[in-house]
Amino acid sequence: xxxxxxxxxxxxxxxxxxxxxxxxxxxxxxxxxxxxxxxxxxxxxxxxxxxxxxxxxxxxxxxxxxxxxxxxxxxxxxxxxxxxxxxxxxxxxxxxxxxxxxxxxxxxxxxxxxxxxxxxxxxxxxxxxxxxxxxxxxxxxxxxxxxxxxxxxxxxxxxxxxxxxxxxxxxxxxxxxxxxxxxxxxxxxxxxxxxxxxxxxxxxxxxxxxxxxxxxxxxxxxxxxxxxxxxxxxxxxxxxxxxxxxxxxxxxxxxxxxxxxxxxxxxxxxxxxxxxxxxxxxxxxxxxxxxxxxxxxxxxxxxxxxxxxxxxxxxxxxxxxxxxxxxxxxxxxxxxxxxxxxxxxxxxxxxxxxxxxxxxxxxxxxxxxxxxxxxxxxxxxxxxxxxxxxxxxxxxxxxxxxxxxxxxxxxxxxxxxxxxxxxxxxxxxxxxxxxxxxxxxxxxxxxxx
Numbered sequence: 481x482x483x484x485x486x487x488x489x490x491x492x493x494x495x496x497x498x499x500x501x502x503x504x505x506x507x508x509x510x511x512x513x514x515x516x517x518x519x520x521x522x523x524x525x526x527x528x529x530x531x532x533x534x535x536x537x538x539x540x541x542x543x544x545x546x547x548x549x550x551x552x553x554x555x556x557x558x559x560x561x562x563x564x565x566x567x568x569x570x571x572x573x574x575x576x577x578x579x580x581x582x583x584x585x586x587x588x589x590x591x592x593x594x595x596x597x598x599x600x601x602x603x604x605x606x607x608x609x610x611x612x613x614x615x616x617x618x619x620x621x622x623x624x625x626x627x628x629x630x631x632x633x634x635x636x637x638x639x640x641x642x643x644x645x646x647x648x649x650x651x652x653x654x655x656x657x658x659x660x661x662x663x664x665x666x667x668x669x670x671x672x673x674x675x676x677x678x679x680x681x682x683x684x685x686x687x688x689x690x691x692x693x694x695x696x697x698x699x700x701x702x703x704x705x706x707x708x709x710x711x712x713x714x715x716x717x718x719x720x721x722x723x724x725x726x727x728x729x730x731x732x733x734x735x736x737x738x739x740x741x742x743x744x745x746x747x748x749x750x751x752x753x754x755x756x757x758x759x760x761x762x763x764x765x766x767x768x769x770x771x772x773x774x775x776x777x778x779x780x781x782x783x784x785x786x787x788x789x790x791x792x793x794x795x796x797x798x799x800x801x802x803x804x805x806x807x808x809x810x811x812x813x814x815x816x817x818x819x820x821x822x823x824x825x826x827x828x829x830x831x832x833x834x835x836x837x838x839x840x841x842x843x844x845x846x847x848x849x850x851x852x853x854x855x856x857x858x859x860x861x862x863x864x865x866x867x868x869x870x871x872x873x874x875x876x877x878x879x880x881x882x883x884x885x886x887x888x889x890x891x892x893x894x895x896x897x898x899x900x901x902x903x904x905x906x907x908x909x910x911x912x913x914x915x916x917x918x919x920x921x922x923x924x925x926x927x928x929x
Contacts, residue, residue, distance in 0.1 A: 521851045522637035522929025523615040530585040530850065532557070532837070533614030535605050535629060536643065538593035541723065542621035542749040544784045545829040546594070549619055549643055551822055552830035553589065556837035559817070560587045567817035568838060571810040571866035576845035583844055594620055596723070598628035605629045609636055615850050616641060616840050621749065621829060623647030623696035630659035637929025639852045641836035644801075644829045646748075646780055647696040648703070651880035652919025657926040658852055660859055660879045662839065662872075663832050666696070667919075668912035669779045669799040670703030672885040674711055676797055676905055681742070681775055683712035688740035690731055690755060692747050693720040700746045700779050716740040725751065728758040736762065741769035744777045752778060753788035760792045784827045786890060786900035793890030793900060800886050802831040802868050803903060811868040825898050835867045839874075853926040870909070877916035878923060882909045 523531075534553045536546035559567045562579035569577050581587050590612045592604030601620060608614040609632075617633055618641040620626050626645035633640035634656040642650060642661040646669070651661050677685075687708060691697040697720070705715050716738050721731055732755070735743055743764060747755045759765070759776055767774035778785075781798035804815045804825035814834060818826040826834075840855065843862070847854035860876035869883040887905040894900050 520928075521853070523609065523613045525585055525613075525615065525850055528585055529588050530582050530615060531613050532587060532589045532840075533605060533608035533612065533617040533619075534589050534591045534833075535594055535601060535608065535617055535619040535625075536591065536833075537596045537621050537625075538591075540596040541751050542596045544788070545621040545644060545749055545782070545827065546619075548784060548827045548830040549621070549833040550591065552818070552826060552834040553619070553837060555818060555821055556834045557587045557589055560837070560841050564821070565813075565817055568810050568814050568834070568867050571813050572838065572842070573865040574842050574846065576842050577838065578845075582841045583848070583850065587841070590614060594622070594625045594629075596622045596625060598622075598624045601625040602628045602632050605632055606636075609633075609638055614638065615852075618836050618840070619643040619833060620645060622694070623650055623699075624694045626650050626661075627654045627695065630654070630656050634658045634924070634927055637852055637927040639840060639855050641840050643833050643836065645696070646700065648699040648919050649695050649921075651878045652699075653921035655878050655880075655921045655923050657856060657879075657924045660836075660839075660856075660874060660881075662836050662874075662881045664799075664801050664883070664885055664912070665880070666699040666703040666779070667914055668885050669700065670707035671912045672799050672887050672905070672907040673704065673777070673779060673797065674707035676887050677708060677777065678711045680797070682772075685713045685742050685772075685775075686716045686740045686770065687713055687742040687744050687777075688716050688735050688738050689718040689744045689746060690728070691718060691720050692751060693722055696748070697746045701744070704744055704746070704777070704779050713742075721747070721751070721755070723751065726754055728755040729761070731755070732758040732762050732764070735759075736764065736767060736769065736774075739770070741772045742775045742777060744779065746779060748780055749785065750788070752781070752785050756789050756792050756796075765792070781888065781901070782828050783825070783898065783901060784829070787897060789890075794892050795890055797887065797889045797904070800888050800901070801828045803828065803886055803888060803901060804831075804898075805901075805903060806868060806886075808868060808870065810866040814868065831868060838867070839864075851928055853928045856926045873909075875916065878919075878921075880916075882913050884909055885912050 594601035778798040843858035
């Protein structure tokens with residue numbers, strides 16, 4: 481089903497995506513008053529339906545990721561409501577989900593466009609909570625958005641199941657008791673990538689960083705710099721680029737004269753596609769510097785970006801949260817369900833959002849309530865398997881998931897437009913696990929509204 485692309489302030493944008501049969505009645509009942517006197521907890525479901533809020537970038541540089549997230553959310557709702565083949569509900573180590581909705585209520589949903597802007601994302605989420613009765617908010621493809629929406633959810637008393645957010649901040653200095661992240665983070669990318677880069681490019685390298693000018697870019701640059709400098713690399717320069725930038729030629733032009741022999745592109749989505757294109761046009765893929773082949777590194781990558789980059793991605797190392805070629809039972813069940821519904825394999829963004837929806841529903845079932853504090857308690861310290869990436873822990877101290885991390889590179893001879901990346905290393909979770917205190921912040925206490 482296609483999404484309505486009207487401006488965020490238009491009510492139809494949210495209400496056009498309702499899937500539950502009785503959702504109209506739920507919307508018309510003024511579902512939320514932020515007062516514990518009015519309800520036992522914020523947006524406590526009263527009828528036969530429960531509404532989830534899917535807040536994704538439908539416009540802007542990360543719109544391709546957002547489109548795949550919506551596809552995954554629709555599939556998850558279908559499976560939760562007993563439709564389709566059940567996907568990863570069949571492989572999930574927890575067996576609490578029965579295909580009869582969540583706690584017997586049919587699952588419906590509403591959507592909003594984050595525009596990859598924190599203020600717009602927060603306004604969209606607020607509207608879904610206040611006007612549509614969303615009891616859980618999820619989605620996004622930007623850490624700036626995730627931090628903003630997670631803060632809102634903490635304030636009003638609903639659960640936030642983060643979508644694609646890679647900055648350390650989300651479960652570091654900006655962590656919240658009502659927020660949970662299944663996606664990996666910048667620290668994990670640096671820890672997984674550095675050994676592979678050392679093996680393939682040596683420990684005597686000079687790196688030039690181009691970095692998206694917001695918190696994800698900052699923490700990713702820091703993680704890669706820290707991990708590569710620890711093995712002997714030198715950082716020549718680190719230049720910030722606007723998130724709205726589309727032409728990166730003026731940023732790439734100075735690189736070859738800088739003395740660097742590695743370019744690190746701390747960009748994502750369309751920004752990454754455009755910056756890599758500029759680097760190739762300036763001849764960096766075939767350049768020599770300091771007696772070495774010039775190399776390009778992309779710390780965070782996805783199948784969608786690889787498709788946009790085409791030939792340019794060949795041989796480039798990067799990290800990713802999940803890839804459709806994984807052969808575990810859960811991953812292949814999801815690939816089958818998604819592929820049969822949409823005609824192509826899912827991205828890491830789709831995987832993350834599908835899994836987060838199932839994890840929320842499962843926590844409600846295990847807790848026996850939609851009360852956000854009961855759900856949070858069920859998720860804290862939860863260990864599970866069968867959802868891809870092997871055994872996974874939702875750490876209680878910071879609500880960060882720990883699981884295996886993938887290092888991939890662009891295939892030299894892809895077999896199709898989807899077969900563009902190959903897994904070169906599965907880094908065990910133990911090698912990317914860190915002390916919860918290193919990034920600061922206070923988790924605080926759960927807010928039920």
